[in-house]
Amino acid sequence: MRGFACAAVVLGLMSMCAPALPARVDVQPAPKPSPNLVPNYSFESVGPGGVPQGWRWDPRNTNAWMVVDTANPHSGKRCVKITNGTPFGAHVYGSLWLEQPIPLQPGKTYTLSYYLRSEDPGVLWVGGGHEWRIRLNAQPTGGKWQRFAISFTALPEEQQFHLRINTDSPTPGVWIDDLKLEEGAAATYCEPPEPDPNPWILFETPGETLYVGDSWSVKATAYIPQRIQSARLRVAVNAQQVQEGNRVLQPGMYHVSVSGYAEENQRRLEVEVAVDGGEGAKAQARYEADLRSSALAWRELDSIRSETARLRAKIDELKTPSLDTAYPEVTLTILENFTDYIAEDLRRGEYKRAWDQIDDLKALSERLRKEAEHPNEHWFPVPRWIAGPLKIRGSSFLGMARNPITGAVERRPIIFTGYGHFGQVREDLEKLPRYGVNIIQIEIGPSSVFPEEGKTDLSEVEGLIKDYKRASAAGVAICQLISPHYMPDWVLEKYPHLRVKREGFLQYCLHAPEGREILSRFISILVPLLKNHPALHSICLSNEPVNAEDPSCKYAQQLWRDWLSKRHGTIEKLNSLWGTRYKSFDDVPLPEPAVQPDPLHYEFVLFNQEFFASWHRFLADCVHRAAPSVPVHAKAMTWNFFSDSDQRFGVDAELFGQFSQINGNDAANFYSHGRGEWAQGWLQMAMGHDLQRSVLDAPVFNTENHLIPDRETRRVPPEHLRTALWQAAVHGQSATAIWVWERTYDPRSDFAGSVMHRPACAEAVGRTGLDLMRLSKEVAALQSAPADVALLYSTASMVYDGG
Structure with missing residues (x-):
């Protein structure tokens, strides 16, 4: 039942100095609810297996669990509860979706909304649409029901809207109820399965802290049932009645808005809203919030800037030949x-993000002030890498480094810590060493060089070469991703058989020769222009590679038959091993990319792994024809190594190690927010590093290091990033490019929530990078220590576990 039947809306305003200006109260009848296009939106009807009628549930490659729960639903008698213990990763999610798509009219505006309660929903979203572009992300609600809504205009590809709920990361529990998809640009009341007999007031403004500009506004919805002739509304602000809010309401639904001016020194808000319809017909709701206004934020920002200038002058005074100020x-x-970033956030209305950063900068400033009182106890000399050739020895990159105090140059292990992956790292090249960064990853693909058939355009490559010169002068290494997924459109139009249904970034048939010809030409042009640049660290061959392709490709079918023939020799031998009755290898179907515990799918997994490794070896050979000494690697997602169902993707650490000189990967380690056994999800990353080091004694390079989930809005402590970088280094990581050095104002962007919005986390990355570089010899010794325990890794076991 509704948890607010006996709650009041209070929002009181307290001023530390002058009294608050009079509050304003606006009461409007709620518009008539629009029809709900979602069937069984409150999950009242339950089908076989405990799944809501008309819905389907699949945990996929997670251990997520979904149940229909009767404890404290938002309305009716039931809601859905989802739990998930699987770490975040690409293509890793559980999903609850409507069996039948919802018809939409292209060009028409719709609003999607739902109610949720959770202390920690993790990464969870409700939405769908073309390429899942509509993602209404969940936020922590403090265990109270809260409504989330988003409006969108339907695209031509969305005439059939597949509504789904996806859980992408761990959550101890999230409850969802009253989904609504409706026409129009605003969410209207979601009518409960049964009419409410009692009045209620629901406070719509979330959070215990209110981040505002120059004024505050809080909203509530009040409901007066038909059984009550009338009810008196009362509003109190700062424990004082607001006469404007004293009025009589007839039965119905009302929107109540209470607002006021946010004075510079105001730090607390309280407002109270209540309805009284006589004995047994009363309701109230109360909310108290800390008030953080933009005026106060600007004042704090000015103070930080002044203190930063004082600190800069102080550190300049302390500089001596015997003190390294890295x-x-x-x-x-x-x-x-970051003070400039905060100012831009305030101008754009990103008040909460601005305040989070202000809190960080104040803490950093105070700690730096204390360090400056005893600099020799806190600041140690850090060797600087001199851009130039590297040698690989075991887990280490060996290069030349200069001691900043003595000027002495020596060959030593170099540990690279940095960011990727787009324009901002290139723009900030000269600045990055001051952030504690000495490597970036950037990309360029065939579509940039071959924009049209018969035309070669080197303008982007020339811009890249300029960045290499800047990087070399700055002492920043570059890992070059050659992005084979950027196949020119004209190639796909000329060779339509390349267009096949695939998963992942590589959206063309890898088995056909035409794609390989383009890739070979591209590499033969690009690599000779880069190979002699001192800043070039290595070549990354592919981005998050997976090979899951529709089996209709004739080239793949022929390769499959040839592989079976070579493996078994005769069809009779295959039949005796498989227990089948095929007449020839031509009769053995190339299966859909899936994992099932039978001989057909097991051998398909082996075939796919060998093919995908050979495709990467082709790319590696193309690179080494032009630059034999440049090391190569691929950005393999480490969760693909260990997930039973992911064996269908063809990513095998041992086979990838055979074409690589570096153990390249894409791994994740997220903060646990107090949930689970550990403070962070370190295990999968460590296992991936150890597995790769077991099959190739070479450094690990995590070229897309996910330490914060995309679109994360919660605070992530800087200690998490520091711990994650040290943990990875001990397990063999000698280079990393953290995802991602970009800022955004699009909450749906993959950049949202990243390190560049979190100054304390950015400082943790930089200072930890300096620690690792300073102690690189000791780290190398830890990396090379013999293992005391061996774990058995078996593809066959994962396939026959059932996927």
Whole structure:
């Protein structure tokens, strides 16, 4: 039942100095609810297996669990509860979706909404549409029901809208109820399965802290049932009645808005809303919030800037030939740059994000001030890599480094810590060393060089070469991703058989020769222009590679038959091993990319792994024809190594190690927010590094290091990033490019929530990078220590576990 039947809306305003200006109260009848296009939206009807009628549930490659719960639904008698213990990763999610799509009219505006309660929903969203572009992300609600809504205009591809609920990361429990998809640009009341007999007031403004501009506004919905002739509404602000809010309401639904001016020194808000319809017909709701206004934020920002200038002058005074200021420089660089980012956030109305960063900068500033009182106890000399050739020995990159105090140059292990992956790292090249960063990953693909058939355009490559020169001068290494997934459109139009249904970034048939010809030409042009640049660290061959392709490709079918023939020799031998009665290898179907515990699918997994490794070896050979000494690797997602169902993707660590000189990967380690056994999800990353080091004694390079989930809005402590980088280094990681050095104002962007919005986390990355570089010899010794325990890794076991 509704948890607010006996609650009041209170929002009181307290001023530390002058009294608050009079509050304003606006009461409007709620518009008539629009029809709900979602069937069984409150999950009242339950079908076989405990799944809501008309819905389907699939945990896929997670251990997520869904149940219909009767404890405290938002309305009616039931709601859905979802739990998930599987770490975040690409293509890793559980899903609850409507069996039948919802018809939409292209060009028409719709609003999707739902109610949710959870202390920690993790990464969970409700939505769908073309390429799942509509994602209404969940936020923590403090265990109270809260409504989320998003409006969108239907695309031509969305005439059949597949509504789904996806859980992408761990959550101890999230409850969802009253989904609604309706026409129009606003969410209207979601009518409960049964009419409410009692009045209620629901506070719509979320959170215990209110982040606002120059005024505050809180909203509530009040409901007066038909059985009550009338009810008196009362509103109190700061424990004082607001006469404007004293009025009589007839039965119906009302929107109540209470607003006021946010004075500069106001730090607390309280408002109270109540309805009284006589004995047994009363309701109230109360909310108390800390008030953080933009005026107060600007004042704090000015104070931070002044203190930063004082700190800069102080550190300049302390500089001597015997004191390396690399560590304070990281903090000062963050203070000097993030104040501008905060100012832009305030101008754009990103008040909460601005305040989160203000809190970080104040703490960094205070700590730096204390460090400056005893600099020799906190700031240690850090060797600087001199851009130039590297040698690989075991887990280490060996290069030349200069001691900043003595000027001595020596060959030593170099540990690279940095970011990717787009324009901002290139723009900030000269600035990055002051952030504590000494490597980036950037990309370029065939579509940039071959924009039209018969035309070669080197303009982007020339811009890339300029960045290499800048990077070399700055002492920043570059890992070059050659992005084979950027196949030119004209190639796909000329060779339509390349267009096949696939998963992942590579959206063309890898088995056909035409794609290989384009890739070979592209590499033969690009690599000779880069190979002699001192900043070139290595070549990354592919981005998050998976090979899951529709089996209709004739080239794949022929390769499959040839592989079976070579493996078994005769069809009779295959039949005796498989227990089948095929007449020839031509009769053995190339299966859909899936994992099932039978001989057909097991051998398909082996075939797919061998093919995908050979495709990467082709790319590696193309690189080495032009630049024999440049090391190569692929950005393999480590969760693909260990997930039973992911064996269908063809990513095998041992086979990938055979064409690589570096153990390239894409791994994740997220903060647990107090949930689970560990403070962070370290295990999968560590296992992936150890597996790769077991099959190839070479450094690990995590070229897309996911330490914060995309679109994460919660605070992530800087200690998490520091711990994750050290943990990975001990397990063989000698280079990493953290996802991602970009800022965004699109909450749906993959950049949202990243390190560049979190100054304390950016400082943790920079200072930890300096620690790892300073202690690289000791880290190399830890990486090379013999293992005490061996674990058995078996593809056959994973396939026959059932996927």
